[in-house]
Amino acid sequence: MSLKIRRLSPQEFALNAGPLVDIYISAMGYDPAIRDGRIFSWRREVIRPGFTALIAEDASGVVGLAYGFVGTPDSWWDRQLRLALRKKGELSAEETEVLRSYFEVAEIHVLPRMQGQGLGRQLLNELLWNAPGKWALLSTPEVPDESNRAFGLYRSMGFTDLVRHHRYPGDDRPFAILKLPLPLS
Numbered sequence: 001m002s003l004k005i006r007r008l009s010p011q012e013f014a015l016n017a018g019p020l021v022d023i024y025i026s027a028m029g030y031d032p033a034i035r036d037g038r039i040f041s042w043r044r045e046v047i048r049p050g051f052t053a054l055i056a057e058d059a060s061g062v063v064g065l066a067y068g069f070v071g072t073p074d075s076w077w078d079r080q081l082r083l084a085l086r087k088k089g090e091l092s093a094e095e096t097e098v099l100r101s102y103f104e105v106a107e108i109h110v111l112p113r114m115q116g117q118g119l120g121r122q123l124l125n126e127l128l129w130n131a132p133g134k135w136a137l138l139s140t141p142e143v144p145d146e147s148n149r150a151f152g153l154y155r156s157m158g159f160t161d162l163v164r165h166h167r168y169p170g171d172d173r174p175f176a177i178l179k180l181p182l183p184l185s
Contacts, residue, residue, distance in 0.1 A: 003063075003119065005126050008053040010046035013067065017042045020055070020065050027109035028141075045069065045106065050132045056110070056119050064110035066123040070132050071102040078104075081137070084163040084177060098162065098179055103131040105138035120153050128184050135179050137162065142174040154178050158185075 008016070021038045024030070045051065048069035056064035071078050078099075085095055105127065110119045128136050140150045142165060159178035166175050 002058060003122075004057050005122055006055055006057060008055060010051055010053070013051075013053040014043045014046050016055075016062075019062060023062065023065055023111055024107060024109045026111060027115075042067075042107075048072070048075070050103065052127060052131070054123055054126055056114075056123055058114075063114045064108075064119050064123055066105065066108040066127045068103055068105045068107075068127055068131070068136075071099075071104045071137065075104075077106070077139075080166070080168060081163075081177060084166040088163065095162070098135045098137070101134040102137045102179075103128070103133035103135070103182065105136055108138070115149055120149070121157070124153070124157065125184065128180070128182065131182055134182055136182055137177060137179050139166070139168075139175045139177045142176055151176075154180075 013020070017039045018035075021035055021042060024038065025032055025035060045067075049072060050070035051067070052069065053067035054065065055062045071081075073079075073082075082099065085091055085099070091099075105124070108120060108123055108127070110123070138154070138159070140154065143151065146152075146155065157180065159180045161176065162179040163177040164174075166177055168175060
């Protein structure tokens, strides 16, 4: 099977947001009723500083995606991040540095039938290669003993804990927020 990783322009990403959100819904097990709201949100994110989007394609079409951008205090996720860190207590010097210069891995998803084949690693490596910022941040649902492919991937790449058990509005699951120093080694 021949896989190809390809960068999308912001315009291509916006035009293809529907099928990309479908991959997200499938990979995360979300209710398809959120589809229109997610498409609207993803299309708005193409104007974020440093916006970068990738897709993975095979003969059947798009099988994975990753996108991110520079973290800025005007974003919903940055506000959630700051709230989560404040709940932990006073910010450490490292946490303060993270907030000053990070690349947010907004989404990385692979169709369930394609998971476990290294595609997520390829997407993440390509997305973070030369990413602006001193840190890469992402969040992932908590699972017992970190026993899923996502945690396995993130840990194997060197991501460490920034915040654990954060609850985002609109999602009942707790999430881990993980950090990785940049540039990639």
